[in-house]
Amino acid sequence: MTPSARLAAVSELLELLEESQSKADFVVSTYFRNRRFAGSKDRRWITEKFYMILRRRGELDGYLEFLGLPVSSRLRSIISLLAFDMFLLADIKSAYFSGPHALAPLEPEEEKLLKAWVTPMDVNLPESAVANLPDWIVQKIRVAYGDRADQILAAFKERAPATFRVNHQKSDVQKVLQQLQQEGIDAVSTDVSPVGVMLKSPRNLMQHALYQQGALDVQDEAAQIAAILAGAKSGQSVMDYCAGAGGKALAMADRMDNQGQIITLDIDKKRMRDIEPRSKRAGINCIETAVLPPAGSASDQLLSLVSTMDVVFVDAPCSGSGTWRRQPDQKWNFTQERLGELTELQKGIFEQASQYVKPGGTLVYATCSLLPEENQGQVEQFLKSHSEFKVISVRDRWSEVGLRREAPEGPYLQITPEQFGADGFFVALLQRQA
Incomplete structure (x- = not known):
């Protein structure tokens, strides 16, 4: 052309x-x-x-x-x-x-x-034009992040890196990096996640043998970190609530060495259609899917799972503001009315998912959002009416699960896109008391 x-x-x-x-x-x-x-x-x-x-x-x-x-x-x-x-x-x-x-x-x-x-x-x-965001979102980010706001806003101008998770059922990070570098593909290990590789220049690896054979799976580093923080162990029962295409379920299955049970749930069966072929490619066979019934009802299968799960991972529907470098069209269509709808939806999902956590089990609440009302605001609201759950400090779990760099301050993890190239992401860990 x-x-x-x-x-x-x-x-x-x-x-x-x-x-x-x-x-x-x-x-x-x-x-x-x-x-x-x-x-x-x-x-x-x-x-x-x-x-x-x-x-x-x-x-x-x-x-x-x-x-x-x-x-x-x-x-x-x-x-x-x-x-x-x-x-x-x-x-x-x-x-x-x-x-x-x-x-x-x-x-x-x-x-x-x-x-x-x-x-x-x-x-x-005008400030909103420089920030390439609607003005009301700029103001929310300024209030939430103070002196860091300018760097966060500037990061949205840049292209997000291409990042992959290495599937240890098929390979390991060093072998993958060695093969890519031998082929002239400039790649490095991710900064925080011990299982990620990042390309230093844009490259489509979807037809590459490493991807086709299941050694690599597309996943941003922030999502890798969230899946690792869930702390799922071999032999446990895990629920991925609002699973979508199942990226975090696959990451947790790899951490579990494909031993145990992962149930992926979503209200829309079509969103989960890629889980089976992705699992097959990765050599994972511990994942099963089920469709969430409408709010206010539950299947016999789900009723039998109440208070039985070691880990329930809630990847809540959200603004996606942490991913707007990858999906920049979404930021121009997002409204305050939609934010209000999402926070109500998140509240209900949080409530519904929590019932499946067994005493001593972990409830993970995560979003790919930068907005406090979708993140710590939801967690703090949930805790007010659920005294049976206590916060597990992300800082306390950080080194235990093998994450690199210094652990974050505070009880929750809030990644912003200017920090180390990952998408914006929020993670809170809650434990149900016996």
């Missing part, structure tokens, strides 16, 4: 996303499935530019407003070359507006206004 066709594809993807109710990754995969003529380098360039524009849409819209131009997918694509790739307007005109698949040429008024472009440093944008 020519540079013109690539940029036009980015603009088209942005338009399709605006018109769709689907998530960005689905829009991208559908787009390329219908355009198989695009080579791997074309797909990579288009995808990276598309996501970069979504991550930094606030700045781009601010620049367009500063220049007196309307906000559109086409102009966002063009001005991203000026603002972030440091192209001159003349170079953009010569390289990105030629050929049959190019964007429409600049209108005289557009060109006149774009010629007034100055460097980003000279444009005084």
